[in-house]
Amino acid sequence: MSLVRLNIKGISYSQTQNGAYALILSEVGGDRKLPIVIGAFEAQSIAIALEKEIRPPRPLTHDLFKNFSDRFDITVKQVIIHKLVDGVFYSSLICERDKIEEIIDARTSDAIALALRFEAPIFTYKNILEKAGIYLQGEEQHKKEKEENQEEIISEELLSDDIEISKEDNNYKKLSLSELERLLSQAVQNEDYEKAARLRDEISKRH
Secondary structure, three states, X not given: OOXXXXXXXXXXXXXXXXXXXXXXXXXXXXXXXXXEEEOHHHHHHHHHHHOOOOOOOOOOHHHHXXXXXXXXXXXXXXXXXXXXXXXEEEEEEEEEEOOEEEEEEEEHHHHHHHHHHHOOOEEEEHHHHHHHOEEOOOOOHHHHHHHHHXXXXXXXXXXXXXXXXXXXXOOHHHOOHHHHHHHHHHHHHOOOHHHHHHHHHHHHHHO
């Protein structure tokens, strides 16, 4: 099964749904995007790793893991998002010590936070991207520029210590499959990736 490399596009958050964050991964050499809903702590950790000039006064959990690994000569070589079940992504850390490779299960948000710190590439399987990726076919250049401007990587609110995730109230289970697909199309057009990710997960459960 072939692997597809992903880059981190940014962290998107909904202005109408407080505390809802989506990590946007983009396909290298393609137009598909893979939105993954993540918690506030992981969003903060990823944002800090992206902004290399920002150094917290004390190490975050992912920084501690990196320091621990460095001390014992453990390297994270790559991260693979290897499974998608009921809207939940499963990932693995491919680690190496003394030229011996080990595979460690991890939450996708944690795996990506560590990949940034180890400068390790991120991959997923082609079938997962085909199933969960949002393909923006024929998008115009000005819309791409608008998307880049709106997908904010970091904000003062994101770096604060008192962020809490609020649960989405929308109940998509009552909607038909055609209604869900219509809403998904609208969410993509409106660049609301967090909503698109939730709709995509509900559609995935129906198939």
